[in-house]
Amino acid sequence: MRIPALVLRDGERKQLESWVRSSSVRAGLAQRARIVLLAADGVSNTEIAERVGVSRPTVTGWRARYAKDGIDGLFDEQRSGRPRQVDRLKIIATTLRPPPQRLGVTHWSSRLLAQHLKTSNSTVAKAWREAGVQPWRSETFKFSTDPELIAKVTDVVGLYLAPPENAVVLCVDEKSQIQALDRTAPMLPMRPFVPAKRTHDYVRHGTTTLFAALDIATGTVTGICQPRHRHQEFLRFLKQVAKAYPDTDLHLVMDNYATHKRIEIRDWLADNPRIHVHFTPTSASWMNLVEVWFGIIERQAIHRGTFTSVSQLTGKIRGFINGWNDRAHPFVWTKTADQILTKAIRKTTSITDH
Structure with a gap:
């Protein structure tokens, strides 16, 4: 029936x-x-x-x-018996300690820790979310040990926040080993709901070094590409910068790279007293604003480009600089020297305490 x-x-x-x-x-x-x-x-x-x-x-x-x-x-019926209680503090305390060597891992995963504590991985994940613990993440840090840290920070930040009258502040540096990479197949263009695609493998066609000087007041860039990265090329670039800004006091912010301090460079600067150099502290090249601009050209012109030769790469860089200078904008520094030094001292103290 x-x-x-x-x-x-x-x-x-x-x-x-x-x-x-x-x-x-x-x-x-x-x-x-x-x-x-x-x-x-x-x-x-x-x-x-x-x-x-x-x-x-x-x-x-x-x-x-x-x-x-x-x-x-x-729905499932309520099970009999007392639910198993999981000590949230134990989960976090175990997470903050290295896993046992027998496991052969550098950090806990939720499933591995759940197995170790005999609980569920969802319970571990919930405890991590509530405590703001993220074992899978790792960041880098570096602090300056420059004995002239305070003086250099004060000097450079002073230039940014209160530039000298009738003078130009330029952030100078080089982006070395820029590779002319050509993909092994043509790129697939972007389409609605589909991003542009490129092959993961590539062919190298050589490298170039971009020397650049960023005028923080206007955002314009003076740049030159050179095949090598020596003091000779750097001196050639400095002469180009001096020619681009004639009869004007120049204040150059640069890092402590050895090329910037060669005797040939120092002698040329001594013969050109209108050009003043200000060094950032060691391990603090992030204070050089041209590094921000290097990030921009990398993202907008280099990273996704395909180049069959170094000359094609350098042509692309020159084209970007010309286009950038047409739409340039000032680069504004906002942190005071005291704010930077307070944070640097706090970070150094935190690291040494451990």
Whole structure:
């Protein structure tokens, strides 16, 4: 005898259908909803079991639960016994210690720690979220040990915040070893909902070094590409900068790279007293604003480019500089010397305390 179709309660079909379609509902609940819907459509218990992939007693059981309690009967019943208590502080304390050497890993994953503490990885993940702990992340740091740290920070920041009158402040540096990379296949252009694509492998066609001077007041850049990265090329670039700003006092901000301090450079600066050099502290090249501009040209012109030769690469760089200078804007420094030094001292103290 054929079993009559299961009668659904008012308004519950829509909810059951949403559970079946949802990707966020637990698989067991979605499966039970499908069983009930098929039963409501008059499908036999045997056929439902075959379609859903469960036993016939499972089908009859969930039909009976729904007939008795409606949609609420499809949820798991409360299990007997006291739920296992997990010490959140223990999870965090264990996370902050290195894993045992026998595991051969550098940091915990939620599943590995859950297995170690005999709990669920969702419990571990929740504890991590609440405590703001992210074992999978790692950042780098470096602080300056320059004995003239205070003087150099004060000097450079003073130039940025209060430039000398009738003078130009230029941030000078070089971006070395820029590679002319050619992809092994043509790039695929961007399309709606599809980003541009390029092959992961490439062919190298040589390198160039970009010497650049950023005028912080206007944002314009004076640049030159050179095949090598020596004091001879740097001196040639300084002469180009001096020619670009004739009869004007120049204050050059640069880092402590050895090329910048060669005797040939010092002699040339001595013969050009209108040019003054200000060195950033060691390990603090981020204070040189031209580094910000190097990041811009890398993202906008170099990183996604394809170049079959160094000359093509240098042509692209020159074209970017020309276009940049047409739309340039001032580079504004906002941090005071006291703010920078306070943070540097705090970071140094925090590291040495450990």
